[in-house]
Amino acid sequence: MEAAAAAFSAAASALLAAFFLYALLCLSPAALARRLRKAGFRGPSPSFPLGNLRDVTSSLQAKPDPATAVGISCDIHAAVFPYFARWRQAFGKVFVYWLGTEPFLYVADPDFLKSATAGALGRLWGKPNVFRRDRMPMFGRSLVMAEGDDWVRHRNIIAPAFSTTNLNSDLDYNISKPLNCSVAEVLGSFRLVQARMHLIYCLLEVYVKHLTLGMQRIQMIYYLL
Incomplete structure (x- = not known):
């Protein structure tokens, strides 16, 4: 009888933990996505459980088109964040993207930001x-x-x-x-600067001033010099 009660208690605990994880990872993000769509926010469709991380990695790994890679472009934002540039063309200056189960609001419209933060x-x-x-x-x-x-x-x-x-x-x-x-x-x-050496000296100075490192680590930094 006691073994059956212990087994039932363990099964109930496992079910509760599974339901909690399901609600945390699935139900809560889905409800939040519905509220965002109801508020008028669009964006790339996320996939569980990575959100839009696959789109991000595929954009970073994609090779540039030779037809568009000719010449010099001042659009640094599109070069560093190609996924943001693509989503901005598809959904406008304000959209929602997902990193895992966390939604993030991308805002590139000053007027929207001003109206959203007015009085807040x-x-x-x-x-x-x-x-x-x-x-x-x-x-x-x-x-x-x-x-x-x-x-x-x-x-x-x-x-x-x-x-x-x-x-x-x-x-x-x-x-x-x-x-x-x-x-x-x-x-x-222009001249070449050993940035690594300057960084090591700065770190060493900070550590010595605040006395957060032991002598062994300080000697290790000296060895790197």
Whole structure:
């Protein structure tokens, strides 16, 4: 009798866990997709469980068309993000795409962004949970991850650097510089820089100042020099 009760309890727990995963990975994204379509947002059709990641990888791996690859293009966005360029042509400047079971809104229309944020407190929006999970170990609580009251504090510190007075002084300095140099002179002034060495020195300086590394790791960085 006790064995049957334990088996029934284990089966019930497994069913509940399976239903929870099904609701989390299938039902919740499907309901969210219906709400987005009802609100008028379109986008590429996602496939479970990767969303539009297959389209992203296929676009990055596709070879450029020789007929369109001739010449120099200033469209850096389309070159770096070909999938965004293709979706933008198909769905406009505002569309929804999926990374896994997480939807993301692509906005390239300033008027839409202005109307959507009118009267809203941006500092209360926050960042997506997926960004918090995978970027927090890399950036910590730096300016990239700042939000809410932390972002307000950072903004109050940074905003004076972009005041009209400071920008005008920089603009006057740049305009006063001689602009009659040729392209050959500019290219001739370029020189190779060992960026890796500078990065190692900067990292070492930060680690030593904050004393976050032991002597073994500091000696390892010295060895890399």
